[in-house]
Amino acid sequence: MTDRQPRPLPHVRYLLLHAYGRGGTIRTVMNQANSLVAAGWSVEIVTAVRRRDDIQFPLDDRVKVSTVVDMREGAYTPPSGLVARWRDRKRGDLLEAPARYIPKGEFGYRYFNRYVEDRLIAYMRSLTSGILVTTRPALNFLSAEHATGGVVRIAQEHMNLGTHKRDVQQRIQETYPRFATVAVLTERDRDEYAELLPGTRVIRIPNAVHSLDQVPADPTSKIAVAAGRLFPQKGFDMLIPAWAKLVETYPDWQLRIYGSGEKKSELRNLIEEHHLYNHVFLMGHTDRLDDELAKASFYVLSSRFEGLPMVMIEAMSHALPVVSFDCPTGPSDVLTHGVDGLLVAPEDPDALADAMAKLMADEVLRADMGVAAVLTAASYGPDAVHHRWESLFTSLHEQRHGATAAAVATKGTHA
């Protein structure tokens, strides 16, 4: 064992549904790839489909990007020749046909079809070495069944188990035991997935914030901030009535909600109904969320559910304390009630209002909790998180290749 040479680092592939999109998963995978490539790893981001010309987040030039199915207009030229034309017609049929391996309850179901599925399966079968990290249930299911040529497989889960539809939970139970490791975001997820998948290695690796080097907020500011898509999941329809209870006692405070989405006019109506148009503002999307977070003196999370709320952790990196519903999952994983924030009963606007009032009334409390929040956020920094991935990859790679060496060594001792 002692004379073993250090092995070269394995090639790491992250498979995303759409690497050219703008979602939170995409952003965190790019952060991971940047950190790993900077640490000397060979990293590739593979996108199942491509619908845009450019990547939307900062990505190190050394990270290779490749595409399985290019869906951009003009990317596909119909071939000439009889056989080729027949194949082309078949491709058209397959693009219309529903996927076979993806349950309908997968939130990304509509992005899949027989063609995309076949091409992904062919791609996965071609992999014989290195590490493949798949990043959502649909891709995990395909990897579990088809990436069987020798690549070490890791399934990433960004959602808590209870949020998945029944058919997806069923497939998770059937297929995830085939992975070398299932990586989840929170402790609660770790417990729940481990219980569903006895014998499968389930580990918690949180997502990382993009930076810890942030401008601290000013605790004297009378601005509370919330951010997220204007969508039922984020619970802004509970936050607005909660603020209505505070406006008389704290008329010089304002609540700023960042984000855009399909529920904007409903939320606007709610603001008008409660006469909050001088105190609660729908700020729209911003490209400078860091700057906007730094203007507030606390952050509110009113979600009905979360995976791991990254914007909340980003807010904490600006020394903002947090008032949050104790919803599944994430807030209770990150926050210590009374230390770096206040956790209240989920979906209870009165409790949310009381907790906000407590912070609004007490500048010293905001300042103290803000300092604690920075310390909490530190364990979600890029460095803290990428070391966890490195040691996972290294240990799985050693296990795969070391197994033979170890077996030989063991035999040797007994001979």
Added chain:
Amino acid sequence: MRGKPHAEITEVWPRDGHIRLVGRIHGHPADGVWRLVLTRRARAGRRLSYAAEVKGDRFESALPVADLAAADYAPVEEWDIHLTDGEVELRAGKHLDDVRGKKKIFVYPEQRIGNLSVRPYYTIKDNLSLECRTGGTA
């Protein structure tokens, strides 16, 4: 803009048939008697004027929405808002905060009187005006 004298709006309350405005007189001595003045953009001669209560540099004033009705309206009419002490006219607006793109962020409810709909709004220059629509919604 920041240094220029103006009437900085802090609150707009379109409620119960009135529009109440609260703000601060900025960049100009606040003593004297002040009035809120509305000028119809399409007919500069048409003016409405209301008493304003001033304490220190804080002002407050209100107008009944019904006063904005007129027989000769185009489908959309705008009124611009000023504060005056008889000598200067200070434009009402919001220039002292950090928010960019106020027109879309500070949005106020519409009030209806008969077939007239009135909604206060910030112009692209962050000044406060009133939009009046006859027939449709503002």
